[in-house]
Amino acid sequence: MSSTEQGTSSAAPAEPTTAPESAAAPEVPESFYYVHGKDKVVHKVSAGALQHSALIHGMISNLGYTEEQAKANPFPFENIDGDILQMVVDWCNQHKGKPTPPEDTNLPKQKEKLFDLVLAVNYLEIKELLTYCCKQVAMMVKGKSPEEIREIWMIPTDAEDEAAEKEAKKRAGKEAAGETAAAAGDAK
């Protein structure tokens, strides 16, 4: 018993001795960039955090913006909802410069949000986060029946799908007919 205690106490000091070293390393001044989503709310994010996104990383490397330039030119992601972009930014900040854990349980439980997050993360090319999201999406349907999966993933049945398609075609057909009729009217 006492020997194991000794073992742990002798191992413990190793940590503090390495920590100050890394803290003492000269710090590179961090650069910041600005992003906004559909809601135009601008987020200030460090280049370090943005490294998770291969897309943004590619956009900012070699850009050489000054702080003012960066502020004046936020990256617009009009295809991403504001709350989803917020989630992405939060995740990047939390995992800045850290090796990513094998699992992330802190993803949205609401499936609509999760799907939107998947699309955003896929677009922004954040590989690890995409893996977590995909895993979570997969786990939703593991061991479920086809009917349950259809419900969980909100998939229309083939019949509904066909009906919707038919409806769309009909509408398109009517519009086209309307147009030709209008065009015919014009010609007269």
Next chain:
Amino acid sequence: MASIIEMPELVLDQIIEFLDFKSVLTLRQVCRDFRNFIDDLKVSKLPDSRFTEIGMKVDKDICLRIEDQDRHQYKFIYSEIENSRSFNGKTTTLGNWNIVDVAVRDLELVLKFQKSTLSWSNFDLEDCPLSKESPFKKLNRTIKTKNLVIISDSQSGFMSILPFFDSKTLEDIYLNPTNEEMQIGIDEIVKTEQWRNAKKIHCNFHALNVKVEDICHLPRVIVRTESISARDLDFLKKIFITSSKLKYCDLRMRNFEEKEELCNLWGPAFISGSSSYWYFRLKDSNKNILVFRLREPSLGYFFTKSNFVWNGAIVHDYNEN
């Protein structure tokens, strides 16, 4: 709001990689889009089904049996009369589909997920009507298995199955007739990669026109055949005493009339009961001795330790010629 169906392919690929085999099969039933997507997926993206055994019996009906690593069995019956498929207590009428086509499609689907090598594959064509084509003709892939058992009454029956097995993973082949006395040619079978690469072959029917060159490379072989000449037996003996790869060879003859020639070639045999023995030392081993045993009409080569040689029997020294 995003819909799962609209996800980019790469995302769906990744989602499917997290699912197990059963979930992916279920997903296939959810809707047409998923079915098409999964059927078009590269095999490397699919989970391994890890089955250990596959069996198929073709008579009037077709029975497909699959066993997983927990020894849980899945059985599909395709009935010709009812033109239906039964699985798990559920019977589906197949409408315009032919049961062979459906069985093959199901088998293909199962095999698509099978990445690990099966331990056993059993194919029984015993009561397969002549008019029925082999389900395998339409199979679009090879099957990886260690052991293969085929029951058929013709070379074409065996040939309708054997070539569909991956010759690199296949080790032991058992070819069984539907009736012990059946005579079947093997000239096509011996040309296959599967025959040439096998580690063990048990050919349990009377094989016609067996050539010694076709069996002399097989580490373990049992063949029933018409007869064999003393010269061929001497040829086989030479391979046995020089090659360390061979383990045994058992030839079961209808008749064997060249015992005298054998004695001329190898000298007198050691007789014990109804068996005659000849012993030969090996090129590269002093521990083991090759035994040739003749118990008419069967004969065989195998190895034994020197202390198992009958007292008084002659052990021939290794001689290249």
